[in-house]
Amino acid sequence: MSISDQIVDSLVRNKVEFVTTVPCKQLAGVIEGVEASPDIMHVPSNKEDEGMGLCAGAWMGGKRPCIIMQNTAIGVTINTLATLTQFYQMPLPMLISYRGELGERVACQVEMAVHTKALLDQLNIQTYHFHRPEDVSEMDTILNHTFMSRKPTAILTDSNFWGGY
Amino acid sequence: MIRSDILKELVPVITDELVVCNIGLPSQELHMLDDQPSNFYMLGTMGLASSIGLGLALNQKAKVLTIDGDGSILTNLGTLPTIANNPADNFILLIIDNGSYGSTGDQPTYAGKKTSLTAVARACGCDNVIECSAEDTVATVTEALKGDKMTIIVSKCESGNVKVPVIELDAPVIKHRFMEEVKRRNA
Numbered sequence: 001m002s003i004s005d006q007i008v009d010s011l012v013r014n015k016v017e018f019v020t021t022v023p024c025k026q027l028a029g030v031i032e033g034v035e036a037s038p039d040i041m042h043v044p045s046n047k048e049d050e051g052m053g054l055c056a057g058a059w060m061g062g063k064r065p066c067i068i069m070q071n072t073a074i075g076v077t078i079n080t081l082a083t084l085t086q087f088y089q090m091p092l093p094m095l096i097s098y099r100g101e102l103g104e105r106v107a108c109q110v111e112m113a114v115h116t117k118a119l120l121d122q123l124n125i126q127t128y129h130f131h132r133p134e135d136v137s138e139m140d141t142i143l144n145h146t147f148m149s150r151k152p153t154a155i156l157t158d159s160n161f162w163g164g165y
Numbered sequence: 166m167i168r169s170d171i172l173k174e175l176v177p178v179i180t181d182e183l184v185v186c187n188i189g190l191p192s193q194e195l196h197m198l199d200d201q202p203s204n205f206y207m208l209g210t211m212g213l214a215s216s217i218g219l220g221l222a223l224n225q226k227a228k229v230l231t232i233d234g235d236g237s238i239l240t241n242l243g244t245l246p247t248i249a250n251n252p253a254d255n256f257i258l259l260i261i262d263n264g265s266y267g268s269t270g271d272q273p274t275y276a277g278k279k280t281s282l283t284a285v286a287r288a289c290g291c292d293n294v295i296e297c298s299a300e301d302t303v304a305t306v307t308e309a310l311k312g313d314k315m316t317i318i319v320s321k322c323e324s325g326n327v328k329v330p331v332i333e334l335d336a337p338v339i340k341h342r343f344m345e346e347v348k349r350r351n352a
C-alpha cells in the first residue's frame with residue numbers, strides 16, 4: 001500500500017472525519033485519498049489560517065479534524081495557533097509537507113525550512129519528523145496523542161519520506 | 166443605527182441559537198447584552214468567525230449564526246469562495262457592515278468605500294446573498310433562521326461604538342459550555 005493510502009487509512013481508523021487542505025505536490029496523493037474517502041468530509045481552504053478556523057468549528061461540532069498543508073504555512077498561522085487552537089485548548093493534527101530539506105530543488109523552500117522546527121518549538125508544539133517511509137507507522141499513535149492532549153501537533157514529512165522528488 | 170443597536174434588537178431572536186461571534190466589540194457587546202452558553206465568543210484571531218461557523222455548520226445539524234464584520238471578512242476574504250462551494254443550509258452569515266474597523270477605533274474599511282461585500286459574495290458564488298438596512302436586519306435574520314437555505318446577510322449600518330467591559334471568561338470555558346450546547350441540540 002502506498003504511503004498516501006496508509007496515511008488516509010490511519011485518519012479513517014482514528015475517526016478523523018473532517019479534513020481541510022492547502023495543496024503541496026508531495027501531499028497530492030493524500031489529498032486525493034481524502035477527497036475520495038466516504039468517511040471523510042474534505043473542504044479545501046484558500047489559506048491555512050482559514051483552514052484552522054474550519055477545523056475549530058468541526059471540532060466543536062463533534063468531529064475530529066485534521067489540516068494538511070506545507071511547512072511554509074507555519075509562517076502564516078502562528079497567530080491562529082496561539083490565539084485559537086491553543087488558547088481554547090483544541091486538538092489539531094497538522095500533516096505537513098516539509099519542503100526545503102535534503103533533495104530540495106527550489107532554493108527558496110529552504111528559507112522557511114530553516115525556521116520550521118524553531119517556530120514549532122517556540123510554540124511548544126510537539127513535532128514528529130517523518131524521514132523514512134516506515135515512520136508512517138507512528139501516525140496512529142500521534143493522532144491518538146493529539147486528541148488526548150487537546151493540543152496541536154505537527155507531523156513534518158520530508159522528501160526522503162515521500163521517496164524523493 | 167450602529168452595531169450595538171442591531172445586536173440589542175437581535176438578542177430576543179438569537180438567544181436560543183448557536184452563535185459564533187466576531188472578535189472584539191461584537192463579542193463584548195453580545196456578552197454584555199445576553200451572555201449564553203450557546204454563544205461562542207472569539208477572543209483572538211481576527212477574521213475567522215465565518216470559517217469557524219461554516220466548520221461547525223457542516224459538521225452537526227443545528228442552525229449556526231455567525232455574526233461577523235466587514236473588516237473581519239476583508240481580513241479573511243478567502244472564506245467566501247469556501248462558503249459558496251461548501252454550502253451548509255444550517256448556516257447563516259450575518260455581516261454587520263459599518264464600513265469601519267470598529268474595535269480598533271473606527272478606521273475606514275474598503276467596504277465603506279468602493280468595495281461591495283454583497284457583490285463580492287455573489288461573485289464568489291454564494292447563492293443566497295441579501296443586503297439590507299440596519300433597520301431591516303432583525304426581520305431578515307429572523308426569516309433566514311426560519312428557512313432552510315444557507316444565507317449571507319450584509320447589514321449596512323453606521324459606524325460607532327458603545328462602552329463595553331472585556332470578556333473575563335476563560336477561553337476553554339467558553340468552548341466547553343458551547344460544545345455542551347452543540348451536543349444537547351444534536352442529541
Ligand SMILES: [Mg+2]
Binds near residue numbers: 261263266267
Ligand atoms: Mg466594521
